[in-house]
Amino acid sequence: MTDDRIAVVTGAASGIGKATGEHLTELGWRVVGVDLRESPFERSVTLDVTDREKYRAEVQAIELEMGPISLLASAAGYDLEMPIEDIDPDTWDRMFEVLLGGSINGCAAVLPHMKARGAGSIVIVSSELGIAGEELYAAYASAKGAVNGFVKALALEAIEYGVHVNAVAPGPTDTPLVDGSQWRDPEYLATLPLGRLVRPEDIAGTIALLADQDAYFVGEILSPNAGAVI
Known part of the structure:
Protein backbone atom coordinates (compact mmCIF):
# COMPACT_ATOMS: atom_id res chain seq x y z
CA MET A 1 0.00 0.00 0.00
CA THR A 2 1.16 3.58 0.54
CA ASP A 3 3.79 4.54 3.08
CA ASP A 4 1.89 7.44 4.64
CA ARG A 5 -0.95 5.71 6.46
CA ILE A 6 -0.81 5.86 10.24
CA ALA A 7 -1.99 3.06 12.50
CA VAL A 8 -2.42 3.21 16.27
CA VAL A 9 -1.99 -0.27 17.73
CA THR A 10 -2.68 -0.91 21.41
CA GLY A 11 -1.13 -3.78 23.33
CA ALA A 12 1.83 -3.25 21.00
CA ALA A 13 4.65 -4.43 23.27
CA SER A 14 3.88 -8.13 22.92
CA GLY A 15 1.60 -10.81 21.52
CA ILE A 16 -1.08 -9.97 18.98
CA GLY A 17 -0.51 -6.21 19.25
CA LYS A 18 3.21 -6.50 18.52
CA ALA A 19 2.64 -8.92 15.63
CA THR A 20 0.03 -6.54 14.21
CA GLY A 21 2.38 -3.58 14.39
CA GLU A 22 5.15 -5.56 12.72
CA HIS A 23 2.86 -6.78 9.94
CA LEU A 24 1.47 -3.32 9.26
CA THR A 25 5.01 -1.91 9.16
CA GLU A 26 5.91 -4.48 6.53
CA LEU A 27 2.89 -3.35 4.52
CA GLY A 28 4.10 0.26 4.60
CA TRP A 29 2.08 1.66 7.49
CA ARG A 30 3.57 4.08 10.01
CA VAL A 31 2.82 2.48 13.35
CA VAL A 32 2.26 4.10 16.72
CA GLY A 33 2.53 1.46 19.44
CA VAL A 34 0.49 2.00 22.61
CA ASP A 35 1.16 -0.07 25.71
CA LEU A 36 2.00 0.10 29.39
CA ARG A 37 5.57 -0.68 28.23
CA GLU A 38 7.77 0.61 25.42
CA SER A 39 6.98 -0.86 22.00
CA PRO A 40 9.37 -1.19 19.04
CA PHE A 41 7.67 1.06 16.51
CA GLU A 42 8.14 4.46 14.89
CA ARG A 43 6.43 6.05 17.86
CA SER A 44 5.93 4.44 21.25
CA VAL A 45 3.27 5.79 23.61
CA THR A 46 3.16 4.62 27.21
CA LEU A 47 -0.50 4.65 28.14
CA ASP A 48 -3.09 2.85 30.22
CA VAL A 49 -6.03 2.51 27.83
CA THR A 50 -8.45 3.04 30.73
CA ASP A 51 -7.27 6.66 31.01
CA ARG A 52 -9.71 8.31 28.60
CA GLU A 53 -8.37 11.87 28.88
CA LYS A 54 -4.74 10.87 28.34
CA TYR A 55 -5.79 8.60 25.46
CA ARG A 56 -7.62 11.50 23.82
CA ALA A 57 -4.64 13.83 24.35
CA GLU A 58 -2.20 11.33 22.84
CA VAL A 59 -4.40 10.85 19.77
CA GLN A 60 -4.61 14.61 19.35
CA ALA A 61 -0.81 14.86 19.51
CA ILE A 62 -0.38 12.08 16.94
CA GLU A 63 -2.77 13.80 14.56
CA LEU A 64 -0.96 17.13 14.92
CA GLU A 65 2.61 15.80 14.76
CA MET A 66 2.37 12.81 12.39
CA GLY A 67 -0.82 13.21 10.40
CA PRO A 68 -4.25 11.59 10.11
CA ILE A 69 -4.81 8.27 11.86
CA SER A 70 -6.26 5.80 9.37
CA LEU A 71 -6.50 2.76 11.64
CA LEU A 72 -7.04 1.98 15.29
CA ALA A 73 -6.20 -1.64 16.11
CA SER A 74 -7.30 -2.15 19.70
CA ALA A 75 -5.52 -5.24 21.06
CA ALA A 76 -4.71 -4.30 24.67
CA GLY A 77 -6.02 -6.74 27.22
CA TYR A 78 -5.48 -9.73 29.48
CA ASP A 79 -7.32 -12.91 30.39
CA LEU A 80 -8.46 -14.50 33.61
CA GLU A 81 -9.24 -18.11 34.55
CA MET A 82 -11.22 -18.21 37.81
CA PRO A 83 -14.41 -19.77 39.21
CA ILE A 84 -17.20 -17.25 39.29
CA GLU A 85 -17.60 -17.46 43.06
CA ASP A 86 -14.01 -16.25 43.48
CA ILE A 87 -14.38 -13.20 41.22
CA ASP A 88 -14.83 -10.16 43.44
CA PRO A 89 -16.44 -6.91 42.23
CA ASP A 90 -13.09 -5.17 41.71
CA THR A 91 -11.91 -8.01 39.46
CA TRP A 92 -15.11 -7.85 37.42
CA ASP A 93 -14.83 -4.08 37.13
CA ARG A 94 -11.19 -4.13 36.05
CA MET A 95 -11.85 -6.74 33.36
CA PHE A 96 -14.58 -4.63 31.80
CA GLU A 97 -12.63 -1.41 32.34
CA VAL A 98 -9.69 -2.71 30.29
CA LEU A 99 -11.30 -4.94 27.64
CA LEU A 100 -14.47 -2.98 26.93
CA GLY A 101 -13.58 0.42 28.37
CA GLY A 102 -10.17 0.52 26.70
CA SER A 103 -11.76 -0.10 23.31
CA ILE A 104 -14.46 2.49 23.95
CA ASN A 105 -11.85 5.07 24.97
CA GLY A 106 -9.83 4.46 21.81
CA CYS A 107 -12.87 4.80 19.60
CA ALA A 108 -13.97 7.97 21.38
CA ALA A 109 -10.52 9.43 20.76
CA VAL A 110 -10.07 8.58 17.06
CA LEU A 111 -13.62 8.68 15.73
CA PRO A 112 -14.13 12.47 15.69
CA HIS A 113 -11.06 12.82 13.45
CA MET A 114 -12.06 9.94 11.18
CA LYS A 115 -15.65 11.13 10.88
CA ALA A 116 -14.51 14.64 9.97
CA ARG A 117 -12.39 13.18 7.13
CA GLY A 118 -15.02 10.65 6.06
CA ALA A 119 -12.64 7.69 6.25
CA GLY A 120 -10.96 5.33 8.67
CA SER A 121 -10.93 1.82 10.07
CA ILE A 122 -11.27 0.51 13.61
CA VAL A 123 -10.51 -3.12 14.38
CA ILE A 124 -11.04 -4.38 17.93
CA VAL A 125 -9.57 -7.66 19.13
CA SER A 126 -12.30 -9.70 20.77
CA SER A 127 -12.15 -13.45 21.44
CA GLU A 128 -13.73 -16.70 20.37
CA LEU A 129 -14.67 -17.08 24.05
CA GLY A 130 -16.91 -14.03 23.67
CA ILE A 131 -18.87 -16.05 21.11
CA ALA A 132 -18.74 -19.61 22.45
CA GLY A 133 -17.89 -19.14 26.14
CA GLU A 134 -15.72 -21.41 28.29
CA GLU A 135 -15.88 -22.68 31.85
CA LEU A 136 -13.80 -20.69 34.37
CA TYR A 137 -13.63 -17.73 31.96
CA ALA A 138 -16.89 -16.01 32.91
CA ALA A 139 -15.36 -12.55 33.44
CA TYR A 140 -13.23 -12.63 30.30
CA ALA A 141 -15.95 -14.11 28.08
CA SER A 142 -18.50 -11.62 29.40
CA ALA A 143 -16.25 -8.64 28.67
CA LYS A 144 -15.41 -9.93 25.19
CA GLY A 145 -19.10 -10.59 24.51
CA ALA A 146 -19.76 -6.98 25.45
CA VAL A 147 -17.01 -5.93 23.03
CA ASN A 148 -18.82 -7.82 20.26
CA GLY A 149 -22.05 -5.98 20.97
CA PHE A 150 -20.22 -2.67 21.07
CA VAL A 151 -18.63 -3.36 17.67
CA LYS A 152 -22.01 -4.16 16.09
CA ALA A 153 -23.60 -0.99 17.44
CA LEU A 154 -20.69 1.33 16.67
CA ALA A 155 -20.36 -0.05 13.15
CA LEU A 156 -23.88 1.14 12.36
CA GLU A 157 -23.18 4.53 13.91
CA ALA A 158 -19.87 5.09 12.12
CA ILE A 159 -20.43 3.74 8.62
CA GLU A 160 -22.52 6.72 7.51
CA TYR A 161 -19.34 8.77 7.97
CA GLY A 162 -17.23 6.35 5.93
CA VAL A 163 -15.61 4.71 8.98
CA HIS A 164 -15.50 0.90 9.06
CA VAL A 165 -15.69 -0.78 12.49
CA ASN A 166 -15.05 -4.51 12.80
CA ALA A 167 -13.61 -7.09 15.19
CA VAL A 168 -11.33 -10.09 15.18
CA ALA A 169 -12.23 -12.87 17.63
CA PRO A 170 -9.23 -15.23 17.79
CA GLY A 171 -9.25 -18.66 19.26
CA PRO A 172 -6.49 -19.54 21.77
CA THR A 173 -3.39 -17.87 20.36
CA ASP A 174 0.24 -18.90 20.68
CA GLY A 195 -3.50 -29.14 14.61
CA ARG A 196 -1.98 -26.08 16.26
CA LEU A 197 -2.89 -22.86 18.01
CA VAL A 198 -3.55 -19.70 16.05
CA ARG A 199 -0.36 -17.64 15.74
CA PRO A 200 -0.16 -13.89 16.39
CA GLU A 201 0.80 -13.28 12.77
CA ASP A 202 -2.43 -15.02 11.68
CA ILE A 203 -4.42 -12.47 13.66
CA ALA A 204 -2.27 -9.63 12.35
CA GLY A 205 -3.09 -10.63 8.79
CA THR A 206 -6.80 -10.65 9.58
CA ILE A 207 -6.58 -7.19 11.14
CA ALA A 208 -4.78 -5.90 8.05
CA LEU A 209 -7.53 -7.35 5.86
CA LEU A 210 -10.23 -5.60 7.86
CA ALA A 211 -8.23 -2.36 7.83
CA ASP A 212 -8.31 -2.23 4.04
CA GLN A 213 -10.65 0.59 3.02
CA ASP A 214 -11.52 -1.29 -0.18
CA ALA A 215 -12.78 -4.32 1.78
CA TYR A 216 -16.53 -4.21 2.28
CA PHE A 217 -16.66 -5.18 5.95
CA VAL A 218 -19.08 -3.45 8.32
CA GLY A 219 -19.66 -4.77 11.84
CA GLU A 220 -18.07 -8.13 11.07
CA ILE A 221 -16.56 -10.36 13.74
CA LEU A 222 -14.05 -12.61 11.99
CA SER A 223 -12.85 -15.53 14.09
CA PRO A 224 -9.54 -17.11 13.04
CA ASN A 225 -9.46 -19.99 15.54
CA ALA A 226 -7.69 -22.96 13.90
CA GLY A 227 -11.08 -24.63 13.47
CA ALA A 228 -11.90 -24.63 17.21
CA VAL A 229 -15.33 -23.17 16.39
CA ILE A 230 -16.83 -23.65 12.93
Missing part, protein backbone atom coordinates in the same frame (compact mmCIF):
# COMPACT_ATOMS: atom_id res chain seq x y z
CA THR A 175 1.36 -16.14 23.05
CA PRO A 176 2.70 -16.14 26.64
CA LEU A 177 -0.87 -15.53 27.86
CA VAL A 178 -1.68 -19.22 27.30
CA ASP A 179 1.49 -20.62 28.88
CA GLY A 180 0.58 -23.21 31.50
CA SER A 181 -3.06 -23.30 30.38
CA GLN A 182 -5.25 -26.07 29.01
CA TRP A 183 -4.77 -24.58 25.55
CA ARG A 184 -1.22 -25.96 25.47
CA ASP A 185 -2.29 -29.53 26.25
CA PRO A 186 -1.62 -32.02 23.42
CA GLU A 187 -5.14 -33.40 23.96
CA TYR A 188 -6.65 -30.00 23.17
CA LEU A 189 -4.37 -29.36 20.20
CA ALA A 190 -5.40 -32.72 18.75
CA THR A 191 -9.02 -31.50 18.60
CA LEU A 192 -8.12 -28.59 16.29
CA PRO A 193 -8.50 -29.29 12.57
CA LEU A 194 -5.40 -27.16 11.97
Whole structure:
Protein backbone atom coordinates (compact mmCIF):
# COMPACT_ATOMS: atom_id res chain seq x y z
CA MET A 1 0.00 0.00 0.00
CA THR A 2 1.16 3.58 0.54
CA ASP A 3 3.79 4.54 3.08
CA ASP A 4 1.89 7.44 4.64
CA ARG A 5 -0.95 5.71 6.46
CA ILE A 6 -0.81 5.86 10.24
CA ALA A 7 -1.99 3.06 12.50
CA VAL A 8 -2.42 3.21 16.27
CA VAL A 9 -1.99 -0.27 17.73
CA THR A 10 -2.68 -0.91 21.41
CA GLY A 11 -1.13 -3.78 23.33
CA ALA A 12 1.83 -3.25 21.00
CA ALA A 13 4.65 -4.43 23.27
CA SER A 14 3.88 -8.13 22.92
CA GLY A 15 1.60 -10.81 21.52
CA ILE A 16 -1.08 -9.97 18.98
CA GLY A 17 -0.51 -6.21 19.25
CA LYS A 18 3.21 -6.50 18.52
CA ALA A 19 2.64 -8.92 15.63
CA THR A 20 0.03 -6.54 14.21
CA GLY A 21 2.38 -3.58 14.39
CA GLU A 22 5.15 -5.56 12.72
CA HIS A 23 2.86 -6.78 9.94
CA LEU A 24 1.47 -3.32 9.26
CA THR A 25 5.01 -1.91 9.16
CA GLU A 26 5.91 -4.48 6.53
CA LEU A 27 2.89 -3.35 4.52
CA GLY A 28 4.10 0.26 4.60
CA TRP A 29 2.08 1.66 7.49
CA ARG A 30 3.57 4.08 10.01
CA VAL A 31 2.82 2.48 13.35
CA VAL A 32 2.26 4.10 16.72
CA GLY A 33 2.53 1.46 19.44
CA VAL A 34 0.49 2.00 22.61
CA ASP A 35 1.16 -0.07 25.71
CA LEU A 36 2.00 0.10 29.39
CA ARG A 37 5.57 -0.68 28.23
CA GLU A 38 7.77 0.61 25.42
CA SER A 39 6.98 -0.86 22.00
CA PRO A 40 9.37 -1.19 19.04
CA PHE A 41 7.67 1.06 16.51
CA GLU A 42 8.14 4.46 14.89
CA ARG A 43 6.43 6.05 17.86
CA SER A 44 5.93 4.44 21.25
CA VAL A 45 3.27 5.79 23.61
CA THR A 46 3.16 4.62 27.21
CA LEU A 47 -0.50 4.65 28.14
CA ASP A 48 -3.09 2.85 30.22
CA VAL A 49 -6.03 2.51 27.83
CA THR A 50 -8.45 3.04 30.73
CA ASP A 51 -7.27 6.66 31.01
CA ARG A 52 -9.71 8.31 28.60
CA GLU A 53 -8.37 11.87 28.88
CA LYS A 54 -4.74 10.87 28.34
CA TYR A 55 -5.79 8.60 25.46
CA ARG A 56 -7.62 11.50 23.82
CA ALA A 57 -4.64 13.83 24.35
CA GLU A 58 -2.20 11.33 22.84
CA VAL A 59 -4.40 10.85 19.77
CA GLN A 60 -4.61 14.61 19.35
CA ALA A 61 -0.81 14.86 19.51
CA ILE A 62 -0.38 12.08 16.94
CA GLU A 63 -2.77 13.80 14.56
CA LEU A 64 -0.96 17.13 14.92
CA GLU A 65 2.61 15.80 14.76
CA MET A 66 2.37 12.81 12.39
CA GLY A 67 -0.82 13.21 10.40
CA PRO A 68 -4.25 11.59 10.11
CA ILE A 69 -4.81 8.27 11.86
CA SER A 70 -6.26 5.80 9.37
CA LEU A 71 -6.50 2.76 11.64
CA LEU A 72 -7.04 1.98 15.29
CA ALA A 73 -6.20 -1.64 16.11
CA SER A 74 -7.30 -2.15 19.70
CA ALA A 75 -5.52 -5.24 21.06
CA ALA A 76 -4.71 -4.30 24.67
CA GLY A 77 -6.02 -6.74 27.22
CA TYR A 78 -5.48 -9.73 29.48
CA ASP A 79 -7.32 -12.91 30.39
CA LEU A 80 -8.46 -14.50 33.61
CA GLU A 81 -9.24 -18.11 34.55
CA MET A 82 -11.22 -18.21 37.81
CA PRO A 83 -14.41 -19.77 39.21
CA ILE A 84 -17.20 -17.25 39.29
CA GLU A 85 -17.60 -17.46 43.06
CA ASP A 86 -14.01 -16.25 43.48
CA ILE A 87 -14.38 -13.20 41.22
CA ASP A 88 -14.83 -10.16 43.44
CA PRO A 89 -16.44 -6.91 42.23
CA ASP A 90 -13.09 -5.17 41.71
CA THR A 91 -11.91 -8.01 39.46
CA TRP A 92 -15.11 -7.85 37.42
CA ASP A 93 -14.83 -4.08 37.13
CA ARG A 94 -11.19 -4.13 36.05
CA MET A 95 -11.85 -6.74 33.36
CA PHE A 96 -14.58 -4.63 31.80
CA GLU A 97 -12.63 -1.41 32.34
CA VAL A 98 -9.69 -2.71 30.29
CA LEU A 99 -11.30 -4.94 27.64
CA LEU A 100 -14.47 -2.98 26.93
CA GLY A 101 -13.58 0.42 28.37
CA GLY A 102 -10.17 0.52 26.70
CA SER A 103 -11.76 -0.10 23.31
CA ILE A 104 -14.46 2.49 23.95
CA ASN A 105 -11.85 5.07 24.97
CA GLY A 106 -9.83 4.46 21.81
CA CYS A 107 -12.87 4.80 19.60
CA ALA A 108 -13.97 7.97 21.38
CA ALA A 109 -10.52 9.43 20.76
CA VAL A 110 -10.07 8.58 17.06
CA LEU A 111 -13.62 8.68 15.73
CA PRO A 112 -14.13 12.47 15.69
CA HIS A 113 -11.06 12.82 13.45
CA MET A 114 -12.06 9.94 11.18
CA LYS A 115 -15.65 11.13 10.88
CA ALA A 116 -14.51 14.64 9.97
CA ARG A 117 -12.39 13.18 7.13
CA GLY A 118 -15.02 10.65 6.06
CA ALA A 119 -12.64 7.69 6.25
CA GLY A 120 -10.96 5.33 8.67
CA SER A 121 -10.93 1.82 10.07
CA ILE A 122 -11.27 0.51 13.61
CA VAL A 123 -10.51 -3.12 14.38
CA ILE A 124 -11.04 -4.38 17.93
CA VAL A 125 -9.57 -7.66 19.13
CA SER A 126 -12.30 -9.70 20.77
CA SER A 127 -12.15 -13.45 21.44
CA GLU A 128 -13.73 -16.70 20.37
CA LEU A 129 -14.67 -17.08 24.05
CA GLY A 130 -16.91 -14.03 23.67
CA ILE A 131 -18.87 -16.05 21.11
CA ALA A 132 -18.74 -19.61 22.45
CA GLY A 133 -17.89 -19.14 26.14
CA GLU A 134 -15.72 -21.41 28.29
CA GLU A 135 -15.88 -22.68 31.85
CA LEU A 136 -13.80 -20.69 34.37
CA TYR A 137 -13.63 -17.73 31.96
CA ALA A 138 -16.89 -16.01 32.91
CA ALA A 139 -15.36 -12.55 33.44
CA TYR A 140 -13.23 -12.63 30.30
CA ALA A 141 -15.95 -14.11 28.08
CA SER A 142 -18.50 -11.62 29.40
CA ALA A 143 -16.25 -8.64 28.67
CA LYS A 144 -15.41 -9.93 25.19
CA GLY A 145 -19.10 -10.59 24.51
CA ALA A 146 -19.76 -6.98 25.45
CA VAL A 147 -17.01 -5.93 23.03
CA ASN A 148 -18.82 -7.82 20.26
CA GLY A 149 -22.05 -5.98 20.97
CA PHE A 150 -20.22 -2.67 21.07
CA VAL A 151 -18.63 -3.36 17.67
CA LYS A 152 -22.01 -4.16 16.09
CA ALA A 153 -23.60 -0.99 17.44
CA LEU A 154 -20.69 1.33 16.67
CA ALA A 155 -20.36 -0.05 13.15
CA LEU A 156 -23.88 1.14 12.36
CA GLU A 157 -23.18 4.53 13.91
CA ALA A 158 -19.87 5.09 12.12
CA ILE A 159 -20.43 3.74 8.62
CA GLU A 160 -22.52 6.72 7.51
CA TYR A 161 -19.34 8.77 7.97
CA GLY A 162 -17.23 6.35 5.93
CA VAL A 163 -15.61 4.71 8.98
CA HIS A 164 -15.50 0.90 9.06
CA VAL A 165 -15.69 -0.78 12.49
CA ASN A 166 -15.05 -4.51 12.80
CA ALA A 167 -13.61 -7.09 15.19
CA VAL A 168 -11.33 -10.09 15.18
CA ALA A 169 -12.23 -12.87 17.63
CA PRO A 170 -9.23 -15.23 17.79
CA GLY A 171 -9.25 -18.66 19.26
CA PRO A 172 -6.49 -19.54 21.77
CA THR A 173 -3.39 -17.87 20.36
CA ASP A 174 0.24 -18.90 20.68
CA THR A 175 1.36 -16.14 23.05
CA PRO A 176 2.70 -16.14 26.64
CA LEU A 177 -0.87 -15.53 27.86
CA VAL A 178 -1.68 -19.22 27.30
CA ASP A 179 1.49 -20.62 28.88
CA GLY A 180 0.58 -23.21 31.50
CA SER A 181 -3.06 -23.30 30.38
CA GLN A 182 -5.25 -26.07 29.01
CA TRP A 183 -4.77 -24.58 25.55
CA ARG A 184 -1.22 -25.96 25.47
CA ASP A 185 -2.29 -29.53 26.25
CA PRO A 186 -1.62 -32.02 23.42
CA GLU A 187 -5.14 -33.40 23.96
CA TYR A 188 -6.65 -30.00 23.17
CA LEU A 189 -4.37 -29.36 20.20
CA ALA A 190 -5.40 -32.72 18.75
CA THR A 191 -9.02 -31.50 18.60
CA LEU A 192 -8.12 -28.59 16.29
CA PRO A 193 -8.50 -29.29 12.57
CA LEU A 194 -5.40 -27.16 11.97
CA GLY A 195 -3.50 -29.14 14.61
CA ARG A 196 -1.98 -26.08 16.26
CA LEU A 197 -2.89 -22.86 18.01
CA VAL A 198 -3.55 -19.70 16.05
CA ARG A 199 -0.36 -17.64 15.74
CA PRO A 200 -0.16 -13.89 16.39
CA GLU A 201 0.80 -13.28 12.77
CA ASP A 202 -2.43 -15.02 11.68
CA ILE A 203 -4.42 -12.47 13.66
CA ALA A 204 -2.27 -9.63 12.35
CA GLY A 205 -3.09 -10.63 8.79
CA THR A 206 -6.80 -10.65 9.58
CA ILE A 207 -6.58 -7.19 11.14
CA ALA A 208 -4.78 -5.90 8.05
CA LEU A 209 -7.53 -7.35 5.86
CA LEU A 210 -10.23 -5.60 7.86
CA ALA A 211 -8.23 -2.36 7.83
CA ASP A 212 -8.31 -2.23 4.04
CA GLN A 213 -10.65 0.59 3.02
CA ASP A 214 -11.52 -1.29 -0.18
CA ALA A 215 -12.78 -4.32 1.78
CA TYR A 216 -16.53 -4.21 2.28
CA PHE A 217 -16.66 -5.18 5.95
CA VAL A 218 -19.08 -3.45 8.32
CA GLY A 219 -19.66 -4.77 11.84
CA GLU A 220 -18.07 -8.13 11.07
CA ILE A 221 -16.56 -10.36 13.74
CA LEU A 222 -14.05 -12.61 11.99
CA SER A 223 -12.85 -15.53 14.09
CA PRO A 224 -9.54 -17.11 13.04
CA ASN A 225 -9.46 -19.99 15.54
CA ALA A 226 -7.69 -22.96 13.90
CA GLY A 227 -11.08 -24.63 13.47
CA ALA A 228 -11.90 -24.63 17.21
CA VAL A 229 -15.33 -23.17 16.39
CA ILE A 230 -16.83 -23.65 12.93
